[in-house]
Amino acid sequence: MSIKRVLVANRGEVAVRVLRACQELGIEAVAVYSTADETSGHVALAERAVCIGPPHAAESYLDIPSLIAAATTTGCDAVHPGWGFLAENSEFARACEDNDLSFIGPRPETIDLMGDKVSARIAMTKADVSGVPGSAGQVDLAQANEQAREVGFPVLLKASAGGGGKGMRLVEDADGLAAAFETASAEAQAAFGNDALYVEKALTNARHVEVQVLCDGVGGVLIVGERECSIQRRHQKLIEEAPSPAVSDALRRDMTETAERACRAIGYQGAGTLEFLVADGDFYFIEMNTRLQVEHPVTELVAGFDLVQAQIAIAGGASISDVRSEPLRARGHAIEVRINAEDPANDFMPAPGLITRFVPPLGPGVRVDTHIYEGYSVPPYYDSLLAKIIVWAEDRPRATARAIRALRELRIEGVPTTAGLAIDILNHPSFREGEYTTTWLEDVVSELPALAQS
């Protein structure tokens, strides 16, 4: 049952993260790479690496037969999907199980249940976990109208097969509903092959707070803590922190209890994240992500708990009591800053290219997760995440000061990055006060010093 060799079915920064966990656990790991990634840091870090195909992800990192073949020919007994690519693909999870490979993640049926946002919403309602007021399930135009009148405009039409902001449409009033319904369902059909829509009241001025869970599938549920993820632009998070400045102790107890109930109701197994909107002291379930997330390190740092090692242990048959004997409590404060190879002065255009200089920050309380190095060339085929700077300190003001110090130490030359913009955000009074919602960054971004002169 215990896992001996893991195929790391991903690339870049997350592959590096998983390889490190394997090394610390004394488990062998096999990396995979496309021909565009031969020089990626994750390949250098692995004792073994298998080329799985050409640069385009559809022919490499998304190619299920190639990945299964890489795992079986190298004698792996488990597969870690990382995030993105196939991490929330139930077909991949099933293909792993069909080939006697343990998929390090939830069961395929759970991926399907929560991947379909209508069935997720219904399952959560059944578990007495409230979503945003709106339709019980899928709606036609007449039902959408009825629901919108009931909860009040503005409403959001959301695609059941969407998620993460994809396939969402804001409707301001009854006059706009019919046209929005038509385009939203057509877009959902084109993008996901599924035109199902549901309706929610649009919460303006909400915060995005997510709860990290880890479950063993046999009754053990560990609520690891919450993260504040409201600082984002076009659904790309830039800065995350834990704990959330918007969550009081009472609210945290309530959210923890709710998250635990949600996990038990669906028999969840593995690491996962429940996303909530927090507004006016209340919280509303919006989605569940059945994977490890990019921002998991802030939770690891305040909880003092290695989520990736725990994922591997659980997949190998360990119970929650094996990986953790007492409840976790957040200690201190953590902030993560994503460093993307993008040009903030040019509408955040992705900017692949040669890294001519890379000096990561060092010193107390600083963690850097990255696959890049000086002389590395960022390929144009994948996402633009270069590195994450994650800091921990005793409290939020000290963590903020430490994050700024770390970003000033960081040197990246050769490609433009989002690092300067991150310093501006951390220095902004709204950030200092912990007073920001999901729309805040887009409202102020053009006035921040790094962009104001351009």
Ligand code: MV4
């Ligand atoms: C919402 C919302 C307001 N009201 N739902 C966007 C991502 C997806 N997970 C759900 N999203 C939202 N759902 C209701 N009923 C606002 C957002 C939203 C958002 C949520 C989290 C983080 C950033 C966001 C940015 C814009 C909109």
